[in-house]
Amino acid sequence: MSSVDATRVMPPQEVAPQRKKATLEQQQRRWGWIFLSPWIIGFVVFTAAPIIASLIFTFTDFNLGQSEINFVGLKNWERLLNDPLALTALGVTLKFALIAVPVGILVPLGMAALLNSKALAGKPLWRTLFYLPYMVPAVSAIFVWQSFLNGQTGWLNRILRGLGIADPPNWFQDETWILQAFILIGVWGVGNAMLTMLATMQGVPTELYEAADVDGASGFTKFLRITLPLISPVIFYNLVLSVIGLMQYFEIPYIATRGTGHPGTSAYFFNMHLYKEAFTFFDMGYGATLAWLIFIIALLLTVILFVTSRRWVYYTSGD
Amino acid sequence: MATATYSKAVNTSPFYSLQLRRFAVVSLVTLLALTITVFYLMPFGNMTLLAIKSRDQIAAGVDGSILPLEPQLFNYEGEDYPVYTVPFEDGTVRELALVRKGRQTSQFVDPANPAAGLVEWAGNWRGLTAVSTIQPHFENFSEAWDIINFPRLFGNTLGIALIGMAGTLLSSICVAYAFARFPIPGKNILFLILIGTIILPRQVTLIPTYAFFATIGWTGSWLPLVVPHFFANAYNVFLLRQFFMTLPRELDEAAMIDGATPFEVLYRVIIPQSWPAIISVSLFHFIFAWNDFFGPLIYLLGKPELQPISVGVQTFNFQYGQRPELVQATSLMAMVLPLVIFFLAQRVFMRGVVITGVEK
Numbered sequence: 271m272s273s274v275d276a277t278r279v280m281p282p283q284e285v286a287p288q289r290k291k292a293t294l295e296q297q298q299r300r301w302g303w304i305f306l307s308p309w310i311i312g313f314v315v316f317t318a319a320p321i322i323a324s325l326i327f328t329f330t331d332f333n334l335g336q337s338e339i340n341f342v343g344l345k346n347w348e349r350l351l352n353d354p355l356a357l358t359a360l361g362v363t364l365k366f367a368l369i370a371v372p373v374g375i376l377v378p379l380g381m382a383a384l385l386n387s388k389a390l391a392g393k394p395l396w397r398t399l400f401y402l403p404y405m406v407p408a409v410s411a412i413f414v415w416q417s418f419l420n421g422q423t424g425w426l427n428r429i430l431r432g433l434g435i436a437d438p439p440n441w442f443q444d445e446t447w448i449l450q451a452f453i454l455i456g457v458w459g460v461g462n463a464m465l466t467m468l469a470t471m472q473g474v475p476t477e478l479y480e481a482a483d484v485d486g487a488s489g490f491t492k493f494l495r496i497t498l499p500l501i502s503p504v505i506f507y508n509l510v511l512s513v514i515g516l517m518q519y520f521e522i523p524y525i526a527t528r529g530t531g532h533p534g535t536s537a538y539f540f541n542m543h544l545y546k547e548a549f550t551f552f553d554m555g556y557g558a559t560l561a562w563l564i565f566i567i568a569l570l571l572t573v574i575l576f577v578t579s580r581r582w583v584y585y586t587s588g589d
Numbered sequence: 590m591a592t593a594t595y596s597k598a599v600n601t602s603p604f605y606s607l608q609l610r611r612f613a614v615v616s617l618v619t620l621l622a623l624t625i626t627v628f629y630l631m632p633f634g635n636m637t638l639l640a641i642k643s644r645d646q647i648a649a650g651v652d653g654s655i656l657p658l659e660p661q662l663f664n665y666e667g668e669d670y671p672v673y674t675v676p677f678e679d680g681t682v683r684e685l686a687l688v689r690k691g692r693q694t695s696q697f698v699d700p701a702n703p704a705a706g707l708v709e710w711a712g713n714w715r716g717l718t719a720v721s722t723i724q725p726h727f728e729n730f731s732e733a734w735d736i737i738n739f740p741r742l743f744g745n746t747l748g749i750a751l752i753g754m755a756g757t758l759l760s761s762i763c764v765a766y767a768f769a770r771f772p773i774p775g776k777n778i779l780f781l782i783l784i785g786t787i788i789l790p791r792q793v794t795l796i797p798t799y800a801f802f803a804t805i806g807w808t809g810s811w812l813p814l815v816v817p818h819f820f821a822n823a824y825n826v827f828l829l830r831q832f833f834m835t836l837p838r839e840l841d842e843a844a845m846i847d848g849a850t851p852f853e854v855l856y857r858v859i860i861p862q863s864w865p866a867i868i869s870v871s872l873f874h875f876i877f878a879w880n881d882f883f884g885p886l887i888y889l890l891g892k893p894e895l896q897p898i899s900v901g902v903q904t905f906n907f908q909y910g911q912r913p914e915l916v917q918a919t920s921l922m923a924m925v926l927p928l929v930i931f932f933l934a935q936r937v938f939m940r941g942v943v944i945t946g947v948e949k
Contacts, residue, residue, distance in 0.1 A: 295772065301851045302771025308760035309783065312820020316798060317786060323797035334803055381625070389611075389618040396622045398935055399630065405931045407880040409899045410920040413906055417639055417913060418632040422651040425635045458629070465939055466946035473947075504947055514788050521882050525903055544792060549887050554796050561792040568790045 327558035334552035346559040355535070356543055356560060360567075362531075363540040366449050367516040370456055374512045375505060377457050378464035383493065385464075386471040397468070404461030408521045415455045416442060416526065442526060445536040452522055452537070463508045470501040499584040506583045510575055517568040520545065540564055640917035641725040647913060659724040662686075663700040672700065673717040675710055684720050685710075726914070733918040737905045739898075746897035749814050749885075750878035756819035757874050758867065764821040765829035766855050770841065787823045799887060811895060813888045814881075818874070824945050825870045831944055832866035833859060869941030872934055876927050898923050 303310075328346050332339045350356055381400050385393055403411070418424050421440035430438035439447040474497060482492045498505075520541040523531065529546070531538025540560070548557025635655075639647070642657045662669040663686035670686040675697060677683065685697035688707060695714040696707040733739075767773065768780055802813040836859065844854045860867070882899040889896045893904070902923045906916045931938060 298772055299774070302767050302773040302776075305763040305767035305771065305851070305855075306773060306779070308819065309764040309821040309826065312760070312817065313782070313786070316817050316820060317789065317794055320794035320797035320801075323800075324793055324795075327796060327800075332800070334800060384618070384622055384625070387618055389614045390622055391615055391619045392622075396626065397939075398932075399626045401935075401939070402928065402931070403629065405876065405927045406924045407882075407899055407902075407927065409880075409882055409902050410924040413902075413916050413920040414632045414636045417917060418635040423647075423653070425631055425655065428651075428655065458632070462942055462946060465942050469943040469947050507946065510788055514790055517790050518792065525882075528907060541792065548796055548799070549890075554800055558796045561796055565790050565793040572788060 324558040324561055327555050328562050330555045332554040332558075334554055342555070346556050349556060350559055350563060355538070356540070356563075358535050359531075359538050359540040359543040360563075362449075362535065362538055363516070363519065363564075366452065366519070366539070367513065369449070370453055370516055371509065371512050373453055374456060374460060374463065375509060378460040378467055378508070379505070381460070381464045382467035382471055383497070385468050386497075397465075400464060401461035403458040406458070409525060411455055411458060412522055412525045415451065415458075419451050419454070443533060445533045448526075448533065448537045452526070455522055463512070466504050466508065467501055470504040471497055474500045502583045503585060506575070506579050510572060513571050513575065514568055517564050517571070636917045636921055640729055640914055640921055641727060642729075642914050643724070643726045644912070644914070646724075654721070656723055657725050658721040661720045661722040663698070663703075665698050665703055670698070672720040673697075673714065674720055675717060677710070687714055687717075690714055729914045729918045730922070733905075733915045733922065736909070736915070737901055737919055737922075739922060741894070742896065742898040742901040745895060745901075746879055746899075749811055749897055750875050752811070752815040753818040753878050754871050754874045756815060757822060757825055758870060760819050760821040761825035761829055761870060762855070762860065762863075762867070765826045765833055766851075766859060768826065768830045769833035770838075771851075783823050783826060802888065808888050809890075809892050809895075810888075814878075814884050824873070828870060828941055828945050829863070829866050832863055836862050865937060865940075868934070869937045872930060872938055873941060876930065879927055 329341055329343060330339050331342045331345075384390060385397050385400070390396065406414070419426055419441035421427055421438070421443060424441075426441075427438040439450075441447045441451040478496050478500075479492055482496060487495070518541065519539055523537045523539045524542055524545065527537045529542060531542055541564070544557055544560040544564070547553045547560060638655055638657060643659065646653055646657055646659060661672040661684075663672050664670075665686060665688060668688075670688050672684055672686050675683050675685045683699065685708060686700055687695060688698050689696040692713060694709055694711050697710055698707055699705060764783075768776065768783075773779070798813075799808070802808050807813050807816075840858050840862075841854050844858050849857065878897075880899060881897075882903070885897050885900045886903075889900065893901070896904070902919045905919055909915050
């Protein structure tokens with residue numbers, strides 16, 4: 271309406287080019303939507319609709335083995351609260367995340383700091399070698415680590431015994447050590463985090479370090495006061511990815527324990543429970559409930575990270 | 590303190606002592622990197638040496654060497670005899686093959702000079718040390734290759750990876766082009782939603798997606814593993830968009846004035862300038878498809894003839910857990926190609942990681 275009014279008020283000679291311009295703009299927009307359409311369709315079909323559908327599933331007894339679907343209200347949620355295995359599995363997942371997240375940030379940070387050191391000779395070689403294990407498929411990595419951490423013949427325990435530790439841990443067979451074994455496998459895959467941190471460190475303006483040198487700051491102070499604040503956005507980014515990744519943690523414990531989570535329930539992660547309910551018993555209603563629980567937890571953790579990030583993440587652009 | 594006195598005694602030039610200190614620091618830091626690398630890469634060594642051991646060598650367990658050692662044998666008149674280190678009374682020590690065992694005396698033959706005949710030695714042969722030799726069993730790889738049907742797994746993986754790669758390239762290039770060049774209302778919000786999907790836990794979409802594919806009968810085929818890639822993905826769109834934004838708009842506009850449609854601009858102007866980004870997206874997808882385990886696990890359950898290498902290796906290793914040498918051999922076979930690709934294309938690869946990881 272308003273555009274029609276506008277053309278009426280405008281002098282006639284200016285109407286024609288205005289209209290032509292508008293159609294060109296419209297044409298460009300149309301092309302834009304055409305090129306965007308694969309993602310729009312994919313987002314609706316494979317992201318938005320499934321999120322809503324899975325929420326609806328949580329109120330049904332949908333089972334792929336049965337043809338009938340009934341609404342059961344909050345029964346799945348009640349079942350979840352009374353499912354000791356689900357709560358144990360959630361506990362294992364959160365306990366593991368509590369160690370894995372700091373390790374997953376500090377180890378690549380240390381490696382990046384080392385690679386960024388002026389005193390390191392042969393940087394490209396070390397960078398490649400530090401990144402290398404990230405490329406190993408998870409399936410291979412697990413079997414490789416199972417033999418490396420074999421209680422008897424594994425090289426690590428041979429070394430530990432050589433160092434005088436008479437009774438080194440029996441990693442994958444021991445309730446108290448299996449999660450540490452997964453942490454070690456995780457340390458093998460920090461290549462991406464390391465690389466993003468390194469690239470950001472290399473982007474820190476050298477004037478800042480030079481100014482600190484004038485003030486007589488030590489290397490450690492410079493790292494703490496200049497490097498860390500300036501790379502905090504990338505640390506934050508990796509922190510978010512790591513938390514989300516750990517809420518999806520599945521392959522390594524699934525393959526390493528053959529889906530059992532043994533010994534005991536020490537390696538029974540939440541997603542192994544989800545996998546069992548949804549893809550062994552085909553109980554899609556309960557599976558969706560489990561999925562929504564972990565989704566809510568992941569969302570909460572992400573929100574907490576974003577809220578606290580205002581206090582410690584430093585953005586050079588200001589505000 | 591130590592360096593200070595040293596430099597005073599040897600050289601009065603402060604420049605020289607600075608050089609020396611710098612050299613010491615470089616050596617120390619580099620040594621640290623070397624130590625980390627050795628520990629970091631040790632599992633590869635464990636894997637490789639285990640993969641070439643024989644079953645007897647593995648049976649030796651913790652008493653056995655980490656090397657693929659076997660007792661050295663010597664063939665004398667058609668029979669194999671073990672070689673021992675034999676000390677003689679005159680103080681010489683010789684490596685001889687034990688032909689006839691006896692409690693008080695045994696007879697040996699010298700592998701270096703079998704024509705000399707048997708040598709009599711007084712003493713109990715049980716007290717002697719056997720001579721070992723490194724004997725790698727590369728045939729473990731061919732055995733694993735055959736049992737696991739590696740060519741089939743490789744073909745399946747390649748098929749899934751290449752179809753998905755075509756899909757993600759076609760769709761992500763178009764979507765990135767839309768975000769980089771067209772005036773779409775609400776573009777920034779849409780882009781934020783796209784990036785937001787990176788931190789969406791996949792479980793929340795998993796079950797309805799699976800139920801959907803099961804209902805339309807796609808489970809048990811490659812379709813659920815390749816079709817979703819024809820609808821773009823956040824990482825790839827982001828990487829390509831960043832690259833497209835660096836390309837000068839003048840070339841697009843010139844082509845437009847010449848009457849090119851936006852499709853022709855994309856095909857003739859944008860894509861030919863964007864090979865580095867396109868190659869890194871292709872590599873990322875290939876590595877993703879090669880390593881993907883969960884998708885094939887649920888969608889190709891009970892269809893070994895369609896499964897890719899990740900699931901194939903896992904299934905095999907569950908069955909052959911008693912043959913650690915074959916487990917390690919297959920694990921090694923499954924990682925060779927990703928590692929080779931990485932070594933050949935590491936610069937493109939690492940730049941891609943940095944673009945998607947740092948610039949957001």
